[in-house]
Amino acid sequence: MSRTSTILGNTHLVIDTGVAHPPATTIVERKGLGHPDTLADHLAEGLSRAYSRYTIERFGAVLHHSFDKLALLGGASEVRYGAGRMTAPVRVLVNGRAAPMCGGERIPVEEIVEAEVRAFFARRLPEVSDHLDITFNITSNSSPGAVLTGDEVPDRTRWFNPRSIGDLRERRVRLSNDTSLGTGWAPENVFESFVRELVDRFSGESDFTLSHAWCGSDVKLMGYWDGEQADVVLCVPQKSRIVGSRAEYVRNTESVLAECHRLAGLRLPGAETRFRLNARDVPEKDELYLTYTDSSIESGDEGVVGRGNRVNGLITPLRPMNLEGANGKNPVYHVGKLYNIAARRLAERLHEATDGRAEVHLVSATGQRLDQPWRVLVRLSSPDAEVDKVQALVVEAMDEFPALTDELVSDGIVLS
Numbered sequence: 001m002s003r004t005s006t007i008l009g010n011t012h013l014v015i016d017t018g019v020a021h022p023p024a025t026t027i028v029e030r031k032g033l034g035h036p037d038t039l040a041d042h043l044a045e046g047l048s049r050a051y052s053r054y055t056i057e058r059f060g061a062v063l064h065h066s067f068d069k070l071a072l073l074g075g076a077s078e079v080r081y082g083a084g085r086m087t088a089p090v091r092v093l094v095n096g097r098a099a100p101m102c103g104g105e106r107i108p109v110e111e112i113v114e115a116e117v118r119a120f121f122a123r124r125l126p127e128v129s130d131h132l133d134i135t136f137n138i139t140s141n142s143s144p145g146a147v148l149t150g151d152e153v154p155d156r157t158r159w160f161n162p163r164s165i166g167d168l169r170e171r172r173v174r175l176s177n178d179t180s181l182g183t184g185w186a187p188e189n190v191f192e193s194f195v196r197e198l199v200d201r202f203s204g205e206s207d208f209t210l211s212h213a214w215c216g217s218d219v220k221l222m223g224y225w226d227g228e229q230a231d232v233v234l235c236v237p238q239k240s241r242i243v244g245s246r247a248e249y250v251r252n253t254e255s256v257l258a259e260c261h262r263l264a265g266l267r268l269p270g271a272e273t274r275f276r277l278n279a280r281d282v283p284e285k286d287e288l289y290l291t292y293t294d295s296s297i298e299s300g301d302e303g304v305v306g307r308g309n310r311v312n313g314l315i316t317p318l319r320p321m322n323l324e325g326a327n328g329k330n331p332v333y334h335v336g337k338l339y340n341i342a343a344r345r346l347a348e349r350l351h352e353a354t355d356g357r358a359e360v361h362l363v364s365a366t367g368q369r370l371d372q373p374w375r376v377l378v379r380l381s382s383p384d385a386e387v388d389k390v391q392a393l394v395v396e397a398m399d400e401f402p403a404l405t406d407e408l409v410s411d412g413i414v415l416s
Helices: 036-059 109-124 190-203 207-211 246-267 335-354 387-398 401-409
Strands: 002-008 011-017 026-031 071-073 076-080 083-088 090-098 132-139 181-186 220-225 229-235 272-277 302-304 358-363 375-380
Touching (some): 011 387, 036 071, 036 090, 036 109, 036 302, 036 401, 090 109, 181 335, 190 207, 190 220, 190 246, 229 246, 335 358, 335 375
Parallel strands (some): 090 132, 229 272
Antiparallel strands (some): 002 011, 071 090, 071 302, 181 358, 220 229, 358 375
16 A cells, blocks of 8 residues: 655645555445435524525525434334224424524524425325424524624624624635545445345336335335355335225235346346344234334334435445535535545546546535545545546535535435
C-alpha cells in the first residue's frame, strides 16, 4: 500500500492506493418500504422537501429547518382472516426546528407538516391514514453561540427568524453546520446487490407484488455470505383482509420461498442459499406475520429516523459506515446528509475510474467551508491509480453541493 498526502485549500486529502480487498464475508441488512424505521426516514425527508419547496416558492431560498428527529409510535389493531381494523392510532412525533417567519410573513409550518404526513400515509399505508395522531414538537430556537453584549441582536438569533433571505449566512458562503462525517464505498458485491433486489421485489411495486396482492411491504432481511454460501432470514408480511385462512397463509409463504430460490439461482449461481421465512411464525397457534395495514407500525412497533438503511440503502457492519441519520436534515448545509451522498457518489466515480474498490470518508469541522472538508480520506484497491485524476474527482465532487441541494429538494435523490 502507498499513501499520498496533500493540502487542497483548507482540506487535508489523503489517498491510499493498493489497499487490500476486504474478505468475502458479508453481513447485510435491508429494511423494506413498510418497515417503521423506513417510514420514519422517508416521512422526515418528505417534510424537509415540502418545507423547502414552500420557502423557495415564497422567498427564493431554503429556510432553516431540520426534521431528522422524527419518530413514529405504533398503534394497535385487530387482525382476523379476511378482515381487520385499527383500534388505536399511530402517533407521529414531529420533532425538530423550522423557521416560522421570514420578513414578518408567517410560514404555515404545522399546516405544511400535517398535509405532508397525511399525504405520505395515504400513499404508503392507506389503512393508517385515517388513524393518525400528529404531535408537533417544532421550535425555532437559535443554535448555541449567540452571546448578548449590548442592544444589538446577534446574527445567529435570526437564523430561524430572518428579516429576509439576506440574513441566511449560506447565501454568502456555505459552512458546515456540524463536525461529522460522510462515508461511501463501491462497488457492491453480488450478495449485497441480491439483498437489495430481493427486498425491493417483495416490498415495492414489482410483478410479484402486482400478482400477489396479499404481499405486504414491511419486509426485513438479514443475510450472511461467505463467498460460496448464503444464509438469509427474511420477514415478509401478508395482508389479513386478503388472506382468508391459515392454509392460505401457508401457501403464500411457499410462493415467497419459491421466488427467493428463483432469484438466488439467477443472482448467486452455483451458491448454496438457505432461507428462513417469518421465523417467529407458529401456524398451529395462528401466530403469523399477518397484518391489517401492511406494517407492524399498526401494532406497537416504533420507527425512528436514522435506525434504518444507510444512504446507500443497506446496513453493512463489515463495510465502512457511520450512524448519521440523513433523512430530514437541511439540504443546504447539513453535512450529515450532504457528505454521505457526496461520499457515495465519489466512491462510485473512483471505482469506475480505477476499475477497483473505492472508499471515501469526508470529515467536516463545524464552521469550515462545506466544499472544503477538514479531512478527506480516499482508499483504493488499485495500486496504480493516478493521483492527479483522483484529486480532480475529489474537487469536482466538492463543487457539486449547490446542485446536490437542488436534486434533494426536487425529489431527484432517494435516500435509504
